[in-house]
Amino acid sequence: MAWTRDDMARRAAKELRDGYYVNLGIGIPTLVSNFIPPGMTVQLQSENGMLGMGPFPYEGEEDADLINAGKQTISELPTTSYFSSADSFAMIRGGHINLSILGGMQVSETGDLANWTVPGKMVKGMGGAMDLVAGVKRVVVVMEHNAKDEKKVMRECSLPLTGKGVVSLLITDLAVFEIDRQHGMTLIELATGVTLAEIAEKTDARYKIAPGLAGR
Amino acid sequence: MAWTRDDMARRAAKELRDGYYVNLGIGIPTLVSNFIPPGMTVQLQSENGMLGMGPFPYEGEEDADLINAGKQTISELPTTSYFSSADSFAMIRGGHINLSILGGMQVSETGDLANWTVPGKMVKGMGGAMDLVAGVKRVVVVMEHNAKDEKKVMRECSLPLTGKGVVSLLITDLAVFEIDRQHGMTLIELATGVTLAEIAEKTDARYKIAPGLAGR
Amino acid sequence: MSKVYPTAAAALEGLLKDGQIILSGGFGNCGIPSDLIEAVRDSGVKNLTAVSNNAALDGTGLSLLLETRQIKKMISSYVGDCRIFAEQYMKGELEIEFNPQGTLAERIRAGGAGIPAFFTKTGAGTLIAEGKEERIFNGEAYIMETGLVGDIALVHAWKADTEGNLVFRKTARNFNPVMATAGKVTVVEVEHLVEAGEIDPDHIHTPGIYVQRIVHVPDRVKLIEKRTTRPRPAK
């Protein structure tokens, strides 16, 4: 019983803390905003120049001057501020964002992330992803554990890197891994009904198993 | 008949052009704003974070939040904008200011300027002078030709430098010199009644004499 | 000496030359200098290097200059939304230099601020680092990136006064202020043009020193790339 996209987003939301400033990538990470615990204040950053990103606008209230980094129309909040792209990435590069939750194509056991290009396919560009993984204090990657029959949790990424040694936590549809530059990768949670054997089979990376999980 | 301080400021004002953005140093350079030709628009920059610096305020209208780089109370104009110190020096360093007119202690024949410290005396700091001479497109220095019996227009400055090869024009109470990094120093004007012999006697630097002045 | 020109074409007159580096503000279709780009197209100038975060959607923004093959090279962070871009790039007709978005923004900021080079962690250990100086600071790897300036910067602002002081609106600010600082000549199209003194000087985003020419474009329809909404709650 692998986790659904919502399950993965719900799990990622557990990484939020009150008062955090957070940047969410496109795809499953965007869903995380649906699972912010009640009473917790989290400000979302959009790297095109906004802090305090609100939900999609009501129909008829779309504003061409108010979009997120995914180019979708969004809305303002009472906490909102706007700034330039240079100021936005000064904020990101300077380590002021507490948490970034991003999608991934491959993650390595040393925390390398590949998520921007596949050789031979049309290169679309890395956008702000390289800046986010290099600058944000804690980077959480949310992705499918495998793509068809290809492994994605790797000893070493085969795809071009977005960042080297940047991922702190990996959430897949099957499991959660902590990654520490010194101590490597540790499997810390399993999706309901997923076994250690299944993870072992579907994972190229080497990892320790957290004490609570042994024997499952 | 050496030039007065006002004469020197009036001469420096001839370097202004319509539409220029200008930074004026403390002392004689400040007086230049009294000689902006009618009909010419010049915006003054104050490096503590203001463009479009106005005159001193009317009595009773002083505002503690509105001062120039000399810490004097000043006033706003319709063209005024405010910005941070980082943005102010980005503007200066980036070459966006057309002209800076500064005081000097020594100027060399290669355009070196010394104007911030004298060994053995209390060091007050260079403030923004090093940034201005390094960043502004055209630097004009206005100073007395000699201090008592000491020469100030030098082959090489003996005082610690503010900038190397940065001065384009030197206006003293006796004469005006153009300085070109490739072609060196040229005497281009004499104050009324001042002779070539007097300049030769009072100047350590080597200089050419502009054609129109020969024989005076 | 007025900075205000009657049309976008007039505002660009005498500035454009083949082979120039053109900086353009905007993010996707948001805050792009549409009228100025159309005037560049109509000028016929070619072999341009365009520096812009994106190429906008087909039929809008810089993609207009791709259609007419006036651009030989782009420096961008993401071009995934533009079909004509993909076509020309895959055929080898267009050169592209990808910069991480924050590196692109900072390179232009540095260019405008007189900083020829700086170090950043972004891209260290990736393809982006190839051929660049790497250096360790406090035990972490950084790469050296260089400042970037343009011959002309094209900017879209919400409001300007006649001095050229600019105010941007919401996320249409994006790359516009930084582009304005890094053009040898900066030309701005504005939705609202007012007299000097009508904008509170504490609300100005870009001081007039960065703006050489202004054109008033009051009637432009702004495009939305992805119209996303939520239903109104029942009353």
Next chain:
Amino acid sequence: MSKVYPTAAAALEGLLKDGQIILSGGFGNCGIPSDLIEAVRDSGVKNLTAVSNNAALDGTGLSLLLETRQIKKMISSYVGDCRIFAEQYMKGELEIEFNPQGTLAERIRAGGAGIPAFFTKTGAGTLIAEGKEERIFNGEAYIMETGLVGDIALVHAWKADTEGNLVFRKTARNFNPVMATAGKVTVVEVEHLVEAGEIDPDHIHTPGIYVQRIVHVPDRVKLIEKRTTRPRPAK
């Protein structure tokens, strides 16, 4: 989690330690975080490194911490107006590192923006260049300067909302916004405190992400260092 604290002392509680690097906004006496500096004085913390453009006038601003000998080193661009500074410096009791004003501002901006080092023309060929890497770009000499961060940044703003979004007033802005970006913890005193949503988000100078603690100081009398005026024209 509220960012608002009842007093300057409360806003600094638990943050101060001997030997810290303290960044302080202000230019001369303009826009200095007076109440916060007094609270630092009252805390008795010592061996501080203070980073501030000036030391303010005697009896005000950082000179208060010189009087009590809580500062062992200053990084500044100009200190010519402060007698107690001169005294301690001449006696060798105070260490000083002079930075050109723009280099100081940019070092702090770089610190806040994750840039460990950058090149600048300022100071090339002068005493300031000694011991620094020099490099030629486009035929001109530049020197490498490093980013600068502080343990605590003290900031004075005109207005804040409860989210910590800040607005500065006129030339009291000066070093304040850049200091706010470069403190591991940034504490702000504000003349006017409003609810989130009461400041137009396009008018915000410093986004709340840079502000951890706020104290409302509505009644401070602001000092003028050089009161210069002109006579009113006769009617």
